[in-house]
Amino acid sequence: MAEKLEKYSKKLKNGYEIEVVPLPGYNQVYGLAMTDFGSVNTRNGELPAGIAHFIEHKLFAKPGYDVSEKFAEYGANSNAYTSYTKTAYLFQTLENPYDNLKVLLDLIQNPHFTEENVASERGIIDQEIQMYLDMPEWVLEQRILGQLYPNDPISQDIAGSSESLQQINKDNLLETYRQNYRPSNMDLVIVGDVDFEKIENIVENSDFHGVTDILPPAKQIFEPIGAGGHETMEITQGRSAYGIRIDADVSMPELVKLQFELNMIMEILIGEASDNYEKMTNLNIIDDSFSYNVVAENNYCFIIVSGSTNYPEKFQEYLRKHLSFNELKDVLDEKRFERIKRDAIGSYLFAQNSPDAIANQMAELYFYDVDYLQLIKLIDSISYDDVLRVAEQFITDDNCTYYNILPK
């Protein structure tokens, strides 16, 4: 019987936070270790772009073996990813969850960077970078971020560039690893049928090698938003992005709430059930690739609206005119607000079908002091007036910009 989700969590003496979510009826156990460290953490450009992603790739290498082999021996498949602000390592298994957890701990705790293994990884990551450079949507995201946050690490490819890869070596990898990988900077989530005490015991008895003194966080000062831009690419369809930067000085839990509020504003103004979506479609400004994305992570909070278009100027002009507090005031009513809320609650339930969605969202929210299981309450606490207030404060003319990629 599917029941409401439960969670067992504990902050351990060694600094680790562990969270365990039983999921009755599911065959798999899903384990995730996430660190609060991503591609933007380059200490204002002191470190080469792509170093977080490089660590993610190369942590799998250990003396004489690769961690993925160990996972495979215990019947698990493993993976990892780097985002702008986080790096995560994960496994999925039917059997040996405790052995696989030990392998996960080995993965994140014992770096083994050598000149040889770093050199061989450069070629692989360079191919990854080249692959993304052929994707217009990906290039567009980098470019609009370059306008929203000029000269900031967030405007660089998460994997870096062919040039920055050359500046990454075993020494700066190790030093950066030591600065950012430590129990107090991580969250461990296990979803599935496991014994909490056994998990606790394993994690309690593990330790990091070579934890170092931590440098104070680099002070981040953002440059003014760029005026917009465009470039050409060998593509058949043009792509446009409209960006809004939100400089909000709020606490971590409030940032999560702000993300939901901004999502609601965007859904009301340009979501598929909005008048604007219908009008833009009828004016042939957008096609069904049109979408928006609200990101609120650490010091970054922004909205990117993007899609294919043959009329980039009209695309930008329309959004500049209609993404406004005044328009929101005109179209928002209690009935629409209630629908938007229901939709958000439904999305939360849909995600609970998936162990990986539960684990990833739970770990992400941990860093914002928000309990995943309380998300419905958080959504429910958002009022009609909250949404209007946020729109009035942040959806203004002076914090937006654009970027277009046009066919050659």
Place this chain on the structure above:
Amino acid sequence: MRKSIANNVALNIKPIKKFRTIKIQIDFLRPLSKEETTTRRLLANVLSNSTKHYPTFKALNDREMELYGSEISVYTRNLLNFNDLAFSVEFADPKFLLHDPNQLAENLNLLGEIVLQPNLKNDSEFDDTAFDTEKRNLMSNLASVGDNQDLVSILGLTSLLYRDNPDRQIPIFGSIEQLKQLNNTDLYKHYQDVIKSDAVVVNVVGDVDEDEFTKVFMDSMFAQVLKNNRQNLSIEFENFDKLLESPASKEDHKHLNQSRLAMAYLTKKLDTSYSRLAPQAMNLILGGDDQSQLFLQVREKNSLAYSVSSSYQPISHLVTIQAGLDAKTIEQATDLISKQIDFIKNDKFTDDQIVHAQKVLDTRREISSDSIQHYIMRSIWETVYSKSLLTDDQFKVELDKMDRKQIVAVAQNMSEIAQYRLIGD
């Protein structure tokens, strides 16, 4: 529970309590025909644009939101030699909601609207806005295909593989040339034919009571429409003999950062003394995961690719390999790929690799059953081509039956039949 409503109209109900959502899917199937491929994709899009009682895209989306974010999906795909036009609605299980206990009937009704209550202009055409919008959207999507290089390389390989089968030459999402010719009246005619003639498989998965759902379904607008007998589905298998005699190859050049290589190999159909899982095990050892030869040799050891993998398609007996590479190293990579196949042919792999392949096959099967779509797909295959499925017991027997010799035999009887290169200049 499996119930036949009419000839080639099946209703399958799978009560499972572990999910937070319930999904209802209705698949309309008929033989693939190149003349209809684009029509059916446009039809899918037009029907999911709006309905009689929700006559705009906005109104339909509002309704989905009201039902706690119900997800309507309509698309076409290849299933054997059939074109499958699939409609589905997935919605929050009402027992997790504080209000609205009537989710099941309301969502079935919404799906009924999509399938059976289209937004019409008159008795022979769809609403102009719905038709024009979706035709424009599809045109734009088709124009964008050329900007997705992985897709371009898959399509390049597919085109070589099915060079003698015109019905497969048009990608399942259609072609610009055909779309330009399509008019509203012809699309509506096709819709009427789909509703009247296509074989139909209805599936529901989630925490539902079989009797209650059957009653709700048979009281719904679907019952009347689906009570008529439908055409039989005659299964036809691809024949790649001509490509065995004369393999196909093609090289295109584009201004790209990365080149793409796509290769297809035909494996020989094995007799029943062989495990049915032997080709899948061979594929796993070759390029099926991060412990495979391709991953370890092409990517990890020689740093030639970020993505390189192989996959096996049991129905067509094809092994396909895809890689993203630097144009300068494409020959080196191709050579290395051939060496990995030789490695298996020459029986050089370890016992651990066999054990790993067996474990992965078992794990993937079990983990896939943690998704609601797994049950729907399994039920469709059971209805359309049950021979393709193994029960849990049969799977175990086949897994135990598999040995080294069989894996070697699969590789030894594998021939390259097509190769497509997209070279980045």
